[in-house]
Amino acid sequence: MCLKILTYRLFFLPLDKQMDMNTLETLNRNVDLLCAERRWSHKRLAKEMGVEESALSRTLSSNPRLTTLEKIAKALDVSIKSLFEDNDAIEGFVSVKGRIYRINSREEFDSIVGKKALTVKPRSI
Numbered sequence: 001m002c003l004k005i006l007t008y009r010l011f012f013l014p015l016d017k018q019m020d021m022n023t024l025e026t027l028n029r030n031v032d033l034l035c036a037e038r039r040w041s042h043k044r045l046a047k048e049m050g051v052e053e054s055a056l057s058r059t060l061s062s063n064p065r066l067t068t069l070e071k072i073a074k075a076l077d078v079s080i081k082s083l084f085e086d087n088d089a090i091e092g093f094v095s096v097k098g099r100i101y102r103i104n105s106r107e108e109f110d111s112i113v114g115k116k117a118l119t120v121k122p123r124s125i
Helices: 021-038 042-049 053-060 066-076 106-113
Strands: 005-008 011-014 092-096 099-103
Touching: 021 042, 021 053, 021 066, 042 053, 042 066, 053 066, 092 106, 099 106
Parallel strands: none
Antiparallel strands: 005 011, 092 099
């Protein structure tokens, strides 16, 4: 038996087994964010991948094949690994009304700033 494995850091995803819900949610969130950055709909992403929108929808709601993940990554011009990265990770300092806070998570950031909808893009200092 040949077992296909996608490696990500110390994370192994056997592609013949069902993805856990957290991994699938991360994949969906990242695809949505990457599409939003490009101002693409899922319909546009599906077109870029060369598949029907319904096929993309089925893929994102179940256990995607490696070849499909490759198509998604290629269409979005990112690595497969980046489709599974936790983009909610935040670490650093934020200044709010003259006070400087050290933050180590998205939750800390949200509690300090008080806005769930705020999106922060990293920038070099």
